[in-house]
Amino acid sequence: MTTAPQAELMRALAGAGYVADDTLSMALHLAISLGRPLLLEGPAGVGKTEIAKALAEVRRARLIRLQCYEGLDAAHAIYEWNYQRQLLAIRADGASEESLFSDRFLLRRPLLEAITQDDPPVLLIDEIDRADEEFEAYLLEILSDFQITIPEIGTIPARTRPLVVLTANGTRDLSDALRRRCLYTYVDYPDRDTELAILARRGPQIEARLARQIVGVVQALRREELEKKPGIAEMLDWAAALAGLGINDLTEDRAALQATLVCLLKTAADRDAAPPEVLDRIIGKVA
Amino acid sequence: MQVTRFPSRAEGLADRMTGFVAHLRMNGLPLGPQETADALAVLAEVDATDADQARRALKVLLVPDAEGWLTFDALFDAYWFNAGRTRQRTASLTASPHVRSQSARSTLWQAHLEADGGTDTDGSESTPGHGAGDAEGIEGRLIATRTDNLRKRDLRELMDEESLRAAERAARDLAQAIRDRRSRRRQQARRGAELDLRRVLRASLARGGEPLDLYRKTRPDRPMRIVALCDVSGSMTVYARVFLAFIKGLVAADTSADAYLFHTRLMRITPALRDSDTLRAAARLSLMAEGFGGGTDIGGSLAAFAEGPGARALTRRTVVIVLSDGYCTGKPERLADALTRIRRRAGRIVWLNPLLGWQGYAPVAAAMAAALPHLDAHLPANTIEALAALEPQFARL
Numbered sequence: 191m192t193t194a195p196q197a198e199l200m201r202a203l204a205g206a207g208y209v210a211d212d213t214l215s216m217a218l219h220l221a222i223s224l225g226r227p228l229l230l231e232g233p234a235g236v237g238k239t240e241i242a243k244a245l246a247e248v249r250r251a252r253l254i255r256l257q258c259y260e261g262l263d264a265a266h267a268i269y270e271w272n273y274q275r276q277l278l279a280i281r282a283d284g285a286s287e288e289s290l291f292s293d294r295f296l297l298r299r300p301l302l303e304a305i306t307q308d309d310p311p312v313l314l315i316d317e318i319d320r321a322d323e324e325f326e327a328y329l330l331e332i333l334s335d336f337q338i339t340i341p342e343i344g345t346i347p348a349r350t351r352p353l354v355v356l357t358a359n360g361t362r363d364l365s366d367a368l369r370r371r372c373l374y375t376y377v378d379y380p381d382r383d384t385e386l387a388i389l390a391r392r393g394p395q396i397e398a399r400l401a402r403q404i405v406g407v408v409q410a411l412r413r414e415e416l417e418k419k420p421g422i423a424e425m426l427d428w429a430a431a432l433a434g435l436g437i438n439d440l441t442e443d444r445a446a447l448q449a450t451l452v453c454l455l456k457t458a459a460d461r462d463a464a465p466p467e468v469l470d471r472i473i474g475k476v477a
Numbered sequence: 478m479q480v481t482r483f484p485s486r487a488e489g490l491a492d493r494m495t496g497f498v499a500h501l502r503m504n505g506l507p508l509g510p511q512e513t514a515d516a517l518a519v520l521a522e523v524d525a526t527d528a529d530q531a532r533r534a535l536k537v538l539l540v541p542d543a544e545g546w547l548t549f550d551a552l553f554d555a556y557w558f559n560a561g562r563t564r565q566r567t568a569s570l571t572a573s574p575h576v577r578s579q580s581a582r583s584t585l586w587q588a589h590l591e592a593d594g595g596t597d598t599d600g601s602e603s604t605p606g607h608g609a610g611d612a613e614g615i616e617g618r619l620i621a622t623r624t625d626n627l628r629k630r631d632l633r634e635l636m637d638e639e640s641l642r643a644a645e646r647a648a649r650d651l652a653q654a655i656r657d658r659r660s661r662r663r664q665q666a667r668r669g670a671e672l673d674l675r676r677v678l679r680a681s682l683a684r685g686g687e688p689l690d691l692y693r694k695t696r697p698d699r700p701m702r703i704v705a706l707c708d709v710s711g712s713m714t715v716y717a718r719v720f721l722a723f724i725k726g727l728v729a730a731d732t733s734a735d736a737y738l739f740h741t742r743l744m745r746i747t748p749a750l751r752d753s754d755t756l757r758a759a760a761r762l763s764l765m766a767e768g769f770g771g772g773t774d775i776g777g778s779l780a781a782f783a784e785g786p787g788a789r790a791l792t793r794r795t796v797v798i799v800l801s802d803g804y805c806t807g808k809p810e811r812l813a814d815a816l817t818r819i820r821r822r823a824g825r826i827v828w829l830n831p832l833l834g835w836q837g838y839a840p841v842a843a844a845m846a847a848a849l850p851h852l853d854a855h856l857p858a859n860t861i862e863a864l865a866a867l868e869p870q871f872a873r874l
Contacts, residue, residue, distance in 0.1 A: 196523075212529070212533060213533045213537065216523070216530070216533040216534055217533075219522070219523075220522060220538065223522050224515075233789075273675065323732065323733075362733055363747075369507075369541035370507065370541060373537045374541055375546075
């Protein structure tokens with residue numbers, strides 16, 4: 191089994207409501223001790239984003255999140271001047287040039303924000319593969335030097351090094367350069383025991399038998415040919431829905447079960463792919 | 478617990494680690510000397526005598542992508558847990574698809590790459606379990622008529638270097654046309670929704686600080702992405718070489734393009750096409766083409782695409798290009814279903830059919846008939862000219 195640092199981290203994460211396996215806690219431990227960014231890849235809904243949140247909680251650090259999207263540019267990711275305020279300042283009191291390009295008029299976007307903190311924050315760069323390749327290249331520079339150059343002011347070096355977590359789910363290939371700079375972990379759907387542990391952690395009010403049934407059904411559904419496989423968040427939603435309806439045994443109330451499936455199956459095609467007969471078969475197996 | 482064994486020749490951990498990194502590199506992981514140093518640094522962070530810890534730590538550090546994530550454990554075991562260098566290397570070779578295939582290349586790949594296109598197709602490829610008896614029959618007849626009519630121009634005849642280059646060039650033009658269209662559009666978009674305050678302020682300097690000239694900005698038009706799926710089954714063998722050249726051109730011209738081969742299974746070939754080591758690239762392709770020239774399961778392959786890579790990578794700005802003749806052993810409904818699913822996510826589906834250019838061809842094969850309603854375009858691809866002429870077609874999409 192793991193020794194001190196990773197095991198400790200794993201316990202701390204569990205305390206924050208995140209159940210991490212050995213590999214993931216090793217990755218996080220190394221990311222912290224080596225100060226390298228960590229790239230997490232895996233299907234949607236396996237808790238990649240949650241990792242960063244739990245990590246921030248464990249380290250009592252601020253979580254700064256940059257959500258990537260197609261067309262994300264420097265003005266939205268790094269910094270931007272507040273032009274409206276600058277114009278007003280010129281109008282109102284004829285502000286001088288130095289004062290115009292001062293901190294007062296600087297809009298800090300997540301990346302600049304992250305490197306100018308006094309305590310090292312957790313910087314979550316979510317869905318990096320949605321951003322354009324040019325942005326990826328720019329990010330590379332920041333991740334290696336931890337400094338940002340603003341022409342009007344000069345170079346701003348990092349006060350502290352943020353702990354960087356990047357997530358991707360394979361919308362496109364990431365560049366080798368970025369991959370090489372990062373530690374890498376592939377996060378897959380959890381196995382049965384891990385998922386039970388997650389459910390026990392997040393929904394302690396749910397009885398053990400129902401929890402086993404819930405996890406059994408969700409795991410079986412993931413093996414079906416679905417367009418959107420239910421992730422952990424869906425599983426937790428479903429468990430909460432069942433608990434809210436006061437259902438204690440999945441085999442008892444089929445109608446309610448069908449009704450709550452909206453938590454798990456999110457497209458019409460998936461609902462068709464899991465007709466009552468299929469569900470009966472699955473529930474028969476896990477009950 | 479097994480403990481790392483050092484062969485007598487190795488000097489120590491550093492030497493052994495260098496060997497391990499080289500072993501991984503040989504198996505396709507993009508690692509350099511920096512990684513060796515990092516690997517040693519990582520071992521200092523963990524309890525290196527615990528093999529599981531060392532494995533996890535090295536995995537996190539050295540693996541760059543999902544593919545490597547799957548193979549790393551086998552490579553790790555092959556290197557650290559087999560006695561002696563020689564044996565361990567053979568073990569690693571069998572574990573690695575990339576290297577093993579070097580010997581397979583000559584038999585599998587080259588046989589088809591260098592197949593003479595002019596010969597009778599039916600006789601040479603009766604693979605067991607082919608099962609497309611009537612389809613093959615139709616094809617045989619068509620080939621016969623066609624060879625009479627347009628002998629010089631059909632792709633089956635054009636197997637020389639010159640025409641391969643032409644196919645690659647056509648593909649590059651095509652990929653570039655799509656990109657050029659994007660840049661032209663960006664220029665035309667003058668009336669954006671948002672004010673470009675940076676430029677407005679800059680221009681106001683010339684007016685004594687009055688922001689008179691208003692500049693607007695709009696989102697730049699995002700590039701179209703190409704995903705190509707190439708059929709390499711028996712009936713397509715004669716076209717495979719040109720089509721592969723075509724796909725190579727597409728992938729080379731556009732870094733976001735993605736390519737797959739399929740016959741009865743689906744394989745991603747983008748990394749192989751981009752591999753800088755041409756020998757290894759050929760070896761990788763050859764391994765992927767196992768079963769090359771056999772039966773086709775278009776529906777199954779496309780379904781696998783829709784579920785796996787397609788589910789993640791398709792966006793509204795993706796053009797899916799299928800290169801196939803539509804002769805299929807699978808159920809037509811499956812194909813229709815797979816295309817519906819791809820259709821829902823992708824921008825466009827274009828089917829390039831080498832048979833379509835032939836006189837008297839009608840898409841009567843069950844699979845093709847089932848596919849037609851789901852396509853945005855069904856275009857001929859039987860000659861280089863046809864491939865080159867695709868450009869305006871794509872411009873309209």
